[in-house]
Amino acid sequence: MQAKENFSFEYCRETADWLQARTKQRPRIAIICGSGLGLLADSLKNQESFRYTDIPNFPHSTVTGHDGHLIFGELQGKLCVCMKGRFHMYEGYPLWKVTFPIRVFKLLGIEILLVTNAAGALAESFHIGDLMIIRDHINLLGLAGQNPLLGPNEERFGPRFPALSDAYDGKIRALAMEVARDLGYTSFVKEGVYCMVGGPNFESIAEARLLHLLGADAVGMSTAAEVVVARHCGLRVFGVSLITNQVTKEYDTQEHIDHHEVLEVSQRRASTLRMLLTELVGRLEWNSLSNSDPEDNQTAYQNGT
Ligand SMILES: O=P(O)(O)O[C@@H]1C[C@H](O)[C@@H](CO)O1
Numbered sequence: 547m548q549a550k551e552n553f554s555f556e557y558c559r560e561t562a563d564w565l566q567a568r569t570k571q572r573p574r575i576a577i578i579c580g581s582g583l584g585l586l587a588d589s590l591k592n593q594e595s596f597r598y599t600d601i602p603n604f605p606h607s608t609v610t611g612h613d614g615h616l617i618f619g620e621l622q623g624k625l626c627v628c629m630k631g632r633f634h635m636y637e638g639y640p641l642w643k644v645t646f647p648i649r650v651f652k653l654l655g656i657e658i659l660l661v662t663n664a665a666g667a668l669a670e671s672f673h674i675g676d677l678m679i680i681r682d683h684i685n686l687l688g689l690a691g692q693n694p695l696l697g698p699n700e701e702r703f704g705p706r707f708p709a710l711s712d713a714y715d716g717k718i719r720a721l722a723m724e725v726a727r728d729l730g731y732t733s734f735v736k737e738g739v740y741c742m743v744g745g746p747n748f749e750s751i752a753e754a755r756l757l758h759l760l761g762a763d764a765v766g767m768s769t770a771a772e773v774v775v776a777r778h779c780g781l782r783v784f785g786v787s788l789i790t791n792q793v794t795k796e797y798d799t800q801e802h803i804d805h806h807e808v809l810e811v812s813q814r815r816a817s818t819l820r821m822l823l824t825e826l827v828g829r830l831e832w833n834s835l836s837n838s839d840p841e842d843n844q845t846a847y848q849n850g851t
């Protein structure tokens with residue numbers, strides 16, 4: 547259970563105020579770069595960059611491929627803030643801390659969260675290098691009682707019982723598919739279900755089979771917790787996984803995935819993912835995305851009693 551004082555609105559406010567005192571940029575889009583996918587952050591124009599270690603209350607990146615900078619800048623003429631490096635529970639952070647930047651984003655005025663990750667394929671139809679637009683997720687940790695929203699609810703962020711039936715924005719997913727068509731990417735852009743596990747070990751064969759049976763198309767160690775917190779505070783979410791490896795489901799194999807292989811594939815395919823997201827950001831028009839008003843999003847939630 548998180549210490550309540552560290553989870554407070556004021557704690558997030560302090561970090562947001564610190565950032566707003568140091569940049570005049572007021573982005574409405576936030577992007578989280580997954581393992582080895584920091585290239586997107588590098589392409590922002592008029593960058594203002596802050597080291598995580600300098601930002602009050604921010605966790606620090608400890609994983610190779612997660613650089614540790616928060617970068618403000620312009621992508622396709624739109625102001626964005628980019629996390630070049632994210633946090634994972636396996637680094638020893640409680641989930642409220644893993645997801646802390648999301649609430650800071652909310653206080654910065656962010657309305658749309660674009661989240662990326664590196665993931666292993668469970669679906670046979672997925673290949674290394676594919677991009678999977680996340681249709682839905684299985685938050686295995688959440689189902690087992692490890693949820694970033696555990697503890698007293700902070701009503702200023704969202705309701706006690708948020709609904710997640712529409713977690714990944716349908717309109718933005720449709721737009722991304724349109725972008726994929728226009729870029730000639732349809733052969734390797736798929737849609738699917740992402741499953742978040744705790745890590746840091748990769749899956750045993752029996753676990754891989756179980757996750758596939760449960761309906762997961764890809765598995766990774768991030769994202770779902772961030773999305774839970776983002777939806778709780780009314781952000782619209784778009785997610786994409788870069789498929790870096792096949793998850794072995796057969797015993798008679800010599801294949802052993804490791805993090806270097808994940809990084810090698812993600813770095814090799816980072817420019818393709820960057821292209822898709824850059825074009826998507828360019829086409830995000832608030833007027834054509836109905837219920838873009840955070841107030842409207844909130845009404846989609848069902849409050850418990
Ligand atoms: O931050 P993401 O989800 O992209 O990182 C994935 C999951 C593990 O952190 C790592 C395993 O190689 O890549």
Ligand SMILES: Nc1nc2[nH]cnc2c(=O)[nH]1
Pocket residue numbers: 664665666667743745747748749765766767790791792793803808
């Ligand atoms: N859990 C998990 N995370 C990953 N991240 C990248 N590949 C994988 C994988 O195969 N399993």
